[in-house]
Amino acid sequence: xxxxxxxxxxxxxxxxxxxxxxxxxxxxxxxxxxxxxxxxxxxxxxxxxxxxxxxxxxxxxxxxxxxxxxxxxxxxxxxxxxxxxxxxxxxxxxxxxxxxxxxxxxxxxxxxxxxxxxxxxxxxxxxxxxxxxxxxxxxxxxxxxxxxxxxxxxxxxxxxxxxxxxxxxxxxxxxxxxxxxxxxxxxxxxxxxxxxxxxxxxxxxxxxxxxxxxxxxxxxxxxxxxxxxxxxxxxxxxxxxxxxxxxxxxxxxxx
Amino acid sequence: xxxxxxxxxxxxxxxxxxxxxxxxxxxxxxxxxxxxxxxxxxxxxxxxxxxxxxxxxxxxxxxxxxxxxxxxxxxxxxxxxxxxxxxxxxxxxxxxxxxxxxxxxxxxxxxxxxxxxxxxxxxxxxxxxxxxxxxxxxxxxxxxxxxxxxxxxxxxxxxxxxxxxxxxxxxxxxxxxxxxxxxxxxxxxxxxxxxxxxxxxxxxxxxxxxxxxxxxxxxxxxxxxxxxxxxxxxxx
Numbered sequence: 407x408x409x410x411x412x413x414x415x416x417x418x419x420x421x422x423x424x425x426x427x428x429x430x431x432x433x434x435x436x437x438x439x440x441x442x443x444x445x446x447x448x449x450x451x452x453x454x455x456x457x458x459x460x461x462x463x464x465x466x467x468x469x470x471x472x473x474x475x476x477x478x479x480x481x482x483x484x485x486x487x488x489x490x491x492x493x494x495x496x497x498x499x500x501x502x503x504x505x506x507x508x509x510x511x512x513x514x515x516x517x518x519x520x521x522x523x524x525x526x527x528x529x530x531x532x533x534x535x536x537x538x539x540x541x542x543x544x545x546x547x548x549x550x551x552x553x554x555x556x557x558x559x560x561x562x563x564x565x566x567x568x569x570x571x572x573x574x575x576x577x578x579x580x581x582x583x584x585x586x587x588x589x590x591x592x593x594x595x596x597x598x599x600x601x602x603x604x605x606x607x608x609x610x611x612x613x614x615x616x617x618x619x620x621x622x623x624x625x626x627x628x629x630x631x632x633x634x635x636x637x638x639x640x641x642x643x644x645x646x647x648x649x650x651x652x653x654x655x656x657x658x659x660x661x
Numbered sequence: 662x663x664x665x666x667x668x669x670x671x672x673x674x675x676x677x678x679x680x681x682x683x684x685x686x687x688x689x690x691x692x693x694x695x696x697x698x699x700x701x702x703x704x705x706x707x708x709x710x711x712x713x714x715x716x717x718x719x720x721x722x723x724x725x726x727x728x729x730x731x732x733x734x735x736x737x738x739x740x741x742x743x744x745x746x747x748x749x750x751x752x753x754x755x756x757x758x759x760x761x762x763x764x765x766x767x768x769x770x771x772x773x774x775x776x777x778x779x780x781x782x783x784x785x786x787x788x789x790x791x792x793x794x795x796x797x798x799x800x801x802x803x804x805x806x807x808x809x810x811x812x813x814x815x816x817x818x819x820x821x822x823x824x825x826x827x828x829x830x831x832x833x834x835x836x837x838x839x840x841x842x843x844x845x846x847x848x849x850x851x852x853x854x855x856x857x858x859x860x861x862x863x864x865x866x867x868x869x870x871x872x873x874x875x876x877x878x879x880x881x882x883x884x885x886x887x888x889x890x891x892x893x894x895x896x897x
Contacts, residue, residue, distance in 0.1 A: 419887045420800050421763070421808035421846050437807065444847065446765070446807065448800045448887055463891070464691065465803020466709050466769065494709045494723075494772040535720065535770050561803070617891055 414453050417463075418445040424458045433459030450617060463617065467493050467560035467590045469532045474547070476555065476588030477540070479523045482515050489527065489540060492557065492590045497538035499527060504542050524550040524594065526586055546586075553584070553596030556606050558613045560591035565616040566609055573612065573622055580629040581605040582638040600636050604629070664819035668829050674871050676813065676825040676878055681793075681886035683801045691802025693886065695794035697813075697879075698827055699784035704794035706802040709772035717773070723766030724773050727756040729791055731780045737828075752788045759792050759812065759843040759853040765805045774804060785828040786814040789841050792853065797883050801890070811879035812843035812853060815868040817860045822867045824875045840868055844876040 408427025412418060424436060425443040432438045435446045436458055449460035469475075469491060477489035477497060486500040501509050504518060519525060526547050531539035542548065558566065566587055567574045578585055583597030583605040593609060595602045608629060615621060667673070677698030686692035689705035696702075712718045729752040731741050756778070766774065776798065778791040792812040800806060815824050819835035831839050838858030844851055851869075860868070 417888050417891050419809060419884050420806035422884075423847070435805070444807065446805050447803055449803075462803050464801060465805075466690075468768070494711050494769060 410453070410458070412451050412453075412458075414451060416451045417449070418451055418460065419448055420445055424451070429456060431457045433457040435460035435462060462561055464559060464561060467491070469493065469495065469497075469529055469536060469538050470589070471529055471532055473529045473589035474586075475527060475529065475590040476550070476586065476592035476594055477525055477527055477590070479519050479521050479525065482519075482521060487515065487519050489525070491538065492560075492592055495536045495538060497527075497529070497540045499525075499540040499542060503530070503540065506543055519549055524555055524592075526550065526588065526594070550594055551596075553594055554602055554606070556593050556595065556609065558591045558593060558609060560589065562613045562616045563587055563589055563591060565621065566593070566612050568622060573625065576622065576626060576629065577605050577608050579638065580633055581608070581636060598636065600634070601638075604632055604634075604636060607632070664821045664833065664835065667818075667823060668833075669827065673821060673823045674874060676875055677827065679879065679882045681797060681882045683797055683886045683890045689798070689802070691798045691800070691804070693794045693797035693801060695790050695797065695883075695886075697786060697790050697793075697825065699782055700780070700786050700790045701782045702778055702780050702787065702790040702794040704776060704778045704791065704798035706774060706776050706795070706798040706804070708774035708802075709766060709769040709804075710775070712771060712773040718771040720770050721767070723769035723771070725757055725760060725764055725766070725776060726773055727753040727760070727776045727778065727795065729753045729756060729778050729780075729788070731783055731787065735780050735783045752791070755788065755853055755855065756792055756795060760795060760799065760810055762850070762852050763796075763806045763808045763810055763845060764799065765807060768805070774799070774802075783828075785826055785831050785839070786841070788812070788853075788855075789814050789843070792843050793879050793883060797886055800883075800887055808845040808847050809880055809883060810843050810845060810852060811876040811883060812841065813872060813875040813879050814839055814841045815872045815875065816840050816858070817864045817868065820864075822864050822871060824868075824871045838864075840865070840872075842869065842872040842876065844872065846877075846880045849873060 408429030410425040422445045432443045447462045449462040452459045479487050480490045481488040489497045527540040527542050530541045581601040581604045583595050583601045586594040595605050680696040682694045685694045686705045691706040694703050709723045733743050776795050789812040796810040816826050816839040818830050818837050836859050838860040840856045843853035
């Protein structure tokens, strides 16, 4: 006699019994003990078939290979940089992964990335002890100039980007900002001062309402109501064409 | 004269009214407020984050660190000296021991999860309120936990076994004992059991039976707090 005790999209707390009997399988963030399946974190249930999974609603960012993140340069090492990722673990960006240009030995590394700079980088390697290797040698990865950095919960990143980057493009089109969302929850905005403020408000609102349905429509309404006299220059967007190609890599994380 | 009627008219196994809320400290990664009667605990969780001093780091798993503190005005008029005292250090330690069995930080080696608990107002049962609040805050912070910890004090006042003693009962002029208990919801394992005063073996067994139901009630309140956080914003 197997039975499932929760519904799709239910909010469950750690230790809650999700299913009884052996007909169901424990998925992400759940575990089986005897013939019951228990929740491991606070989150929303998804029930694809006979697997019980939980999408966490909060919690630390887990570094994953292939993630594009926004990091801050903490220290300059012998042959690279130590970059903070917004988690308990710092990452290392080696000189050879920093630039396609040849960097001579003995060159002043602070000319390329200075302590305190932010950079858009990609994770290339994560060990079992969560030591992280980075690269900056791909299109769209670079040092950050100007604009502002805001921090959101890393679990809300897929919602901020939206299906096929729909949500992030909506904000870009309405605020005229250039936006880069790091999977670690750091977001880089650059545009006119009013545009940046509106974009920041919009992203914070998405973070707050991320578990609701029909969010894109709500955000469209919010942006139109608060747009005011922000002029979106079409030219600005086209210049950033290189940037929008990289949105493809974001859409993998869609919910 | 036996203690037949409780000072505030509660039934023997009845708890004081509870109120729990998740996410009360916006800066923290997870937080909670837990009130039981006049006792009020606020817990804030930070982490997993880098551990300092470094020699505490465990390369196999993350660790937790509790900081329990009563606010200077939290008593009944007498100023409580802030900072670490022998008592606060002991309670911080028993809290760690009570919470550790459910927390799984093996995915976060060399890190620490800091749990800060402040008590703005106290009326006995502070370590239990602190543990219950910390458990909500940890879940709110998204820390992997195998079970929920709920805690409540039971005890004996002049031969009558009661649940959730308040200060006036602990200070009742007779033989009194106070037994703080923390229990896991699914397995009913006991992760905290202390005792102050005198209690007979039979009364202790009776008290622990009462504690099972009492922690269950605390659990319901904790669950409500965590789920309400999301249903409430939905209505906005």
